[in-house]
Amino acid sequence: MFDMELYDMPQIKDWTAHVGAFNLRTFMLANVSIAEAFSVAALLCPEFVEYRDCVFLKLFFDEKIVDSWFGQLKNDGPAVESVVNHIHLWDFFAPASDNENEALQVLAERMAGTWQYSAEMQFPHRRFAVEADNGSGNYGPTVVIYSA
Numbered sequence: 001m002f003d004m005e006l007y008d009m010p011q012i013k014d015w016t017a018h019v020g021a022f023n024l025r026t027f028m029l030a031n032v033s034i035a036e037a038f039s040v041a042a043l044l045c046p047e048f049v050e051y052r053d054c055v056f057l058k059l060f061f062d063e064k065i066v067d068s069w070f071g072q073l074k075n076d077g078p079a080v081e082s083v084v085n086h087i088h089l090w091d092f093f094a095p096a097s098d099n100e101n102e103a104l105q106v107l108a109e110r111m112a113g114t115w116q117y118s119a120e121m122q123f124p125h126r127r128f129a130v131e132a133d134n135g136s137g138n139y140g141p142t143v144v145i146y147s148a
Helices: 010-019 024-031 034-044 063-072 077-084 098-122
Strands: 048-051 054-057 086-088 128-133 142-147
Touching (some): 010 024, 034 098, 063 077
Antiparallel strands (some): 048 054, 086 142
């Protein structure tokens, strides 16, 4: 895990330079819309759907695409889940600095924990593997969940 503080973010440093001491409530009131907060919450604590005895991220679920992956991966459920339930944080966030890039790696690790919790709460009879990768040699930090 990276040693990163909220205060290391350039946007927060700029904010505190103008208003003084950082206060999360005041910062969010001034900078984060409800739609933005709700969107981030949907990504951090996702809902899942069950299909063909597998579990998929509801936000990105497309039955035709999943069926295609079942064909390509010879009905290997966990393999299909790992392809379909694989996201790159760069597809959702555009880091503007090294600090923000590092923050995305921390966010990926935290998301892995919240995805694990969300999936197990929604499907307590199932077990899941969740992985966070820093994306070295790939396309940025990634998170994936599949049945264990």
